[in-house]
Amino acid sequence: MTPQALAHQVGETMFAVDVASKDTMGMELISCEPGRAVIRMEVKPLHLNGHQICHGGFIFTLADSTFAFACNSYNKVAVAAGCSIEFLKPGQLGDVLTCEGVEQTLSGRHGIYDMKVSNQRGEVIAMFRGKSAQIQGTVIPE
Numbered sequence: 001m002t003p004q005a006l007a008h009q010v011g012e013t014m015f016a017v018d019v020a021s022k023d024t025m026g027m028e029l030i031s032c033e034p035g036r037a038v039i040r041m042e043v044k045p046l047h048l049n050g051h052q053i054c055h056g057g058f059i060f061t062l063a064d065s066t067f068a069f070a071c072n073s074y075n076k077v078a079v080a081a082g083c084s085i086e087f088l089k090p091g092q093l094g095d096v097l098t099c100e101g102v103e104q105t106l107s108g109r110h111g112i113y114d115m116k117v118s119n120q121r122g123e124v125i126a127m128f129r130g131k132s133a134q135i136q137g138t139v140i141p142e
Helices: 003-016 019-024 056-071
Strands: 028-033 036-042 078-087 096-107 110-118 124-134
Touching (some): 003 019, 003 028, 019 056, 036 056, 056 078, 056 096
Antiparallel strands (some): 028 036, 096 110, 110 124
16 A cells, blocks of 8 residues: 555544544545645634624634644544644634644654634735654554
C-alpha cells in the first residue's frame, strides 16, 4: 500500500468512529495524506457564544481534530503532547471554516504540526501548533 493510500485509509477509519468530530461538531474530513489533513466545519447557531461569534473552544476542537488526523496518518497511534492556539479573527454564523494541518517535523516519536483555520473568504481565523507523541499501536491492522 502506498503512503498516500495508507493515510487515506487511516483517515477514513478514524473518522468513521470519531463521534466528537463527525456527529457532535458536524465536521467533514476533506483529506488525509501523509503528515497532512484537511477538515471543514460550518459555524451553526449551536457554536455561538455570548458575543454571537463562534466559541473559541469549537475553533480549537476543529484544529485539534485536524491535528489528530495529520499526526496519525502514518498508521502509528499518536496523541497530543501539547498544543497552543492563537485566535486572529472571529468566526461568524454561517462561516465555513476549513482547517489545514501540515507536519513541520517528525523526529523519532515526536512531531510538530501547524494548523491554519480559514473561513470561506480565505481569511485566517486561527493558528494552532501541536506536538504529537507516538504511542504503541496502529489505527488499522498492519
